[in-house]
Amino acid sequence: MKIDRRCFLSLVIGGAVGTTLTPVPWKLTDDIAIWTQNWPWTPTPEKGPSVYKKSVCTLCNGGCGINVRTVKGQAKTIAGQADYPVNRGSLCPMGISATQHLYGPSRIQSPMKRTGDRGQGKWEKISWAEAISTVSEKLAELRSRKKPHTVACIAESDRGTVPYLLQRFLTAYGSPNFIRTPSSFDAQEQALYLTQGKHGTIGYDLANAEFILSFGCALMDGWGTPGQMLSASADFKQKNKLVQVEPRLSDTAALASQWVAAKPGTEAALALGLAHVIVRDNLYNKDFVDNYAFGFEAWEDENGTVHQGYKSLLKQYPPKKVAGITGIDKGTIESLARKFSRAKHSVAICGRGSGMVPGGMDEALAVFALNALVGNINQPGGVTAIPEPDYWPEMQRDKTASNGMQQPRVDGAESDRFPNTRYLLNRVPEAINSAKDESPIQALLVAGGNPLYTMADTETAKKAFDKIPFIASFSTYMDETAQYADILLPNHHFLERYEDVPTPAGTPTRVIGLTRPVVETRHDTRHIGDTLINIAGSLGGFIENAFPWGNYEEFLKQTLAGQWDSLEKQGYWVDPEFMPPAWEEAFQTPSGKYEFYPSQRSNPSGKDADALPGFRQVELPGVQEKMPLTLMPYASARIAGGAVANPPFMTKTVDADVIRDGDVFVEINPKTAKEHDFSEGDAAVLKTPAGKARVRIHLFEGLMPGLVAMPVGLGHAAFSDYIAGKGANVNALLTDVTDPGSGLNAGWGSRASLVKA
Amino acid sequence: MSTQSDNQPVPAENRASGWVIFVFFLIGLIASLISGWIAFPNLLYSTKQQPIDFNHKVHVEQMGGQCNSCHFFRDDGSFSGQPTLDECKSCHMYPMSNDPDEKKFIEEYVKKDKEVPWLIYAEQPPCVFFSHAAHVNGAEMECGTCHGDIGQSTSLREYQENRITGYSRDIWGYGMLRIGEARHGRRHKMNDCAECHLKETGSKGDCFQCHK
């Protein structure tokens, strides 16, 4: 029997024929296709019962009620809480995508200490015990050197129990330097104090207003409480009640029944011009002005000096002149003034952009005066002061602490120069950079906010931070400031922790919301309240005694004992007794009346004109010839402009004419483009006195010629790869322009030039 | 390229005869048939044991003869599937018998507060939305129609997993190429769903009826 290669061929053919008659080829083909349907690297979400949990979002100071869907202890989706008194079920994209931050790569997962140079991003994991002892040792050392006042603490808010614990800690420790990060509400709250004599949050009853005159407020892009404003937008639209004053056709201007494109920075002049017409034509509320207001007419002080009144100041602002300043025609001013005074409940609001863009005192006072002229204070659809919460237990402190508290604040707030200003973070860099010897801040606790991103002229701020020997950050995320710290004591994510959220700015009722854990703590983080209690405990003495609670939760329940039932059940508490006081009792100013002439206003010159809210053009830095354009930041609901950067979902929604391939687009009017020889998509370098940035050009007819509009919230250097390295940070291109009487930053924009890249 | 020798015809006496070639063909054929029909199915599936044994019969008797005592609908209409540890614990916080598997359950899962990683015979892939409500409440079907007599079983059978797809063998059914009986209730592949839907409702149904 011979066997040759034909036999093998035959064997193979037999095998092939047989195989086709078996399941092998067919089943494999099918199973391989099924395998592609079930690739192990494509995740399969775990099934389970849906459990809905109520909480409050704290990603910005808005404080919207949320309803979180969880499955097997994992947060899935977030929606607005339908009955929450602030946002009524509406929620901004940031709140909806909060789960991305919760589970995302920008979380700080444990306490860490810096091993490389500052900002280099080299960290070493440490234990909480080590972290607490490092901070306490540093603080104890400063106290032993009698320098407790060189400790400063930065927070995003000064209301609620966490900021309170921070303030309490500083008080017990001996430092007056609790600093809230700047926003346009600084000026508004000070204006509230100057005109009404009250410290508190401003409530605008926009829902009941019939006519809203908004001086550049990005109502649709983050101003006040985003969820609340978005929820009210349909009402604004339907009732044709919104007029937007702004040089850019923003989303708010688009929604408004009238867009008044005033030159930027001339808002105060417009307010005064409107007041002029209202007073000239006797359209103001005589009852209020005659009986409950002070300084409308000329007045005589105890020394017999006669002071100019608001009424006579207004003479300097006839429509023709105001038209010249603002670029709005006379007729519009006249008609706007009449509409404002004739509507039943008119309210004028201010705070440029999402409230992050600075503004001076004149503007706030001039806008407030409009509301007073029509008597819309503590009225439905008007302005109300919401008192600050006051439920804090007493404490004792030692001598070191008392001495420390006597020292002047580092930022110059509450000083003789700026007596009515409570916080001036914008002045801190200069205070440090101009110090002759060592930095006046020896230890900085960053307990909120992200100053190295949000502060104007961030480079200078960074230089100042360089001189602070010790920086501790409590941030949940690896933000720009945390990245620059020496030690990280990460707070829980807000979906993992308890916290109270008092009345957000703009809301006209007194409300407390409860942020509470909807998922278990994911990382080795600790509630900032607990960390403070731990640090206090390790410092011992009176400081320890000032923190007698076992943990933050216990403290919170104790502090809010009266509201806790409601908080737990509904997720919020509304003060049933809160009623805006009648005019008779409303004002705690020296005159006991609403002060058109703010007698408490810091006025070094002593001139009436400087006390009254006049229009003084803010001198933006830079030489006009070299920098012929004006840069203005703008807010977008799709880009988070505050301390916490965009989660990936939000960046995904941003159009390609705002960010492309890592570049940010600045808007310019096609006319400006023609003058400077730019066309759509061109790369350019945007220069301001504070710095420069690579940008690209987007032509937008809706922007006033001569302006360059740049979105707030891009150009992050920290967080994660999903947001870092996209565009440029507009804050870094702006400069602090000190408002004379208040020290606040009045630099709403900057001179700028655009050169082809 | 070719060589000279290739061009010479091979002498006939040096060539294998026809029947030898045919035998080789048969060998190839039979070997492939055997490996394809017998060895291949065994290689394709891996066999896994359940983490602990479970006596459905006893539980059904104890719980009042109803499947939905443990496999119930939640308020929102979703089907709970396997009982969670908490549900089991409501009876089995402490041993109720001398059964070694119950002991193991209490020691390893109840005391450690760990969910039992049951292997689910009828687990559908993630792309499938199977509405138990539609079948049990809407069409008033019995559990056993699809799941067989598992409720009467005293012990859990082994679980076979397709090594390529990762799915339970119950989905495809036990016969290869869908030949032969479906063991353990019905097969759960799409064709099986469609077949029954066509028979019972007159239409195979639209894609989104069962896909997500």
Next chain:
Amino acid sequence: MTKQARHTKTKRYGMVIDLDRCTGCGACMVACYAENNVPFRKDESDKMLSLNWLRVFKVDNGKPFPDTEICYIPKPCMQCDGRHMEGHSPCVSVCPAVATDYDEPTGVVSQIYTRCFGCRYCMAACPYHARKFNWWDPVWPADMEKYLNPDVSARMRGVVEKCSFCYHRYQKARDSAYVEGRDEIAENEYQPACAEACPTRAITFGDLLNPEHEVYELSRSKKAFRLLEKLKTNPKVYYLTAKNWVRRKADNYLEGESPADRKPAHKAETASH
């Protein structure tokens, strides 16, 4: 052995988006991504490579400052009824493997990711660019897989996906109705994530055939129109606006034609079976 499945009335689910209300905030998009496990990448600036089931476009009237006006146009899948209203939507009829299908009971155009083999013919057929391709394997960095919604399957690389009107919410609502012994679900029981999330309440959703649903009247209003009406794709997404220039942005008009001359939008009732 088994009873016939319950028969519910044929629905034509549709959406009405009030463009005069939309402020372009993007909440609908984000809610959609979160609900539907839409993946994301580090750079999403190329919108033609960005997976999004819903995109909000910004358009302007082209007039110079200060007469400029802007409008936002949210664009989900139009769930076309097709040329003759019989479900032969542009995409459904071209799919070679029946991976996309017209769901008869609801009118939703389905997409089955596990059937799709990625030929992308449907994308070529769709005039609205509603269909998106998974060019990459989806990746959820850090622990982000944990937020994935179990009601929606994650898509693998190489398949097409698109807006489903959150059909899984319809499935869940039906489940709930079955358990409660009801045949029909209420209007508010089935709302897609975008409609639910819209903070300005610009998006209304419901059954276009049901006079009790809000969309019934809205879709028949004088202000209602649809995108690219002339293509006769018969979308079930309607838009409302009082502005003529916006309507001009939503369809193509020859010289001398005006939106005002147009016949009213196709009525959905012609689709009833």
Next chain:
Amino acid sequence: MTTPAIPEGVKRCSTRKFAIWLAVVGAVLLWGVYAMFLVWYKGLNQTGMNDAYGFALWIWADLAVIALGGGAFFSGFLTYIIGKKELKNVINYAVIIGFICYSSALLILALDIGQPLRGWFIFWHANVHSMLTEVAFCLSCYFGVLTIEFIPVVLENPKLDRIPFLHHLSHNLHEVMAVFAATGVFLSFFHQGSLGGVAGVLYGRPFAFREGLLIWPWTFFLFTWSAAAVGPCFTVMVTWLTEKVTRKKLVKQEIFQLLGKISGWMLLTYMIAKIADTLYWAVVTAPSKGFALMDFYSNNPVYGIWILIAELVVCGLVPAFILISRKGRENNTMLITAMILAVIGVCINRWVMVLQVMAAPLLPFQEWYMYMPTWQEVATTILPVAYGIILISLAHRYLPVFPQEKELNPGN
């Protein structure tokens, strides 16, 4: 130097020279194969396609090679069914070119899907309404037919021909070739047509959409007609190129002229139909969807009206008139130029029916979508060219492809 593997009586280059030639082309082939595996492994993100360009270079290449491969079915039709026996002199080559074109098309199709392992769904879960399903079925079947038509050519290799079984197989296949040719013609009519239908049925894409007859849009017939017209041109063009490369005459000029004449009349009639179709589309279809003709040819950097003129006039009517005139055909330069123009014309047609369809914006607020292929796409598109050259080289070397070669090159 003649080895028995090479057909008798013809001269071939040295093995060394041939090996170098193969190596050079093989390198290009390998580059393409590398890109191919990259695409299969990493997915379609390796391409320049995006959500606006679901179809791009590859689909164009598919449509183009299938149109050009149409020479096989049309020559077969002429040879076996019409009975133009003289075309037997090119039919082998036409079959080989067709085989290359169709196998390439299938390869590219296998590349161009996001889930290649599910590719068989198109057959198993077929949607009969989809033009692509029709394409897949007809294409695969016709590829089978082409393979059967190709086999006897392969079996004519002297070495294979010596094996009695193969010799008889080859002989018998020749006997029934007319049956396969007829099947091929039938299948080709449908798949060429359905490829045209792929674009023509897109009623949401006004640039592509054409009204039609029953379920078939006009593009269905236009594609078949144009493939029949230009396929033979491509066969002649490749034959002519082969002649240039091998530096000898392989087919008699009369054959070229005959094919040219047939192509010319086909092309002319096609152009008449195509122009009528374009006019109807421009005047009736597009305006009914809100578009004026120039909307499709302006406001973008590439697609100007020139492309329409190039397709219809320069690469359509001009070659048609050259080919139908005796003078034009008898001048070899004119003949070949006309054929090349015709080939370019059909490629432009396939390009605009794929790429321009994707590029044209539909919503007034959208802009033209532009697309740039990546090197992976280019490499995989060149891959079939290299593969074709290699197959042609091997076929020419070892198979008696051209019956007239011996006669035309005496003294070898």
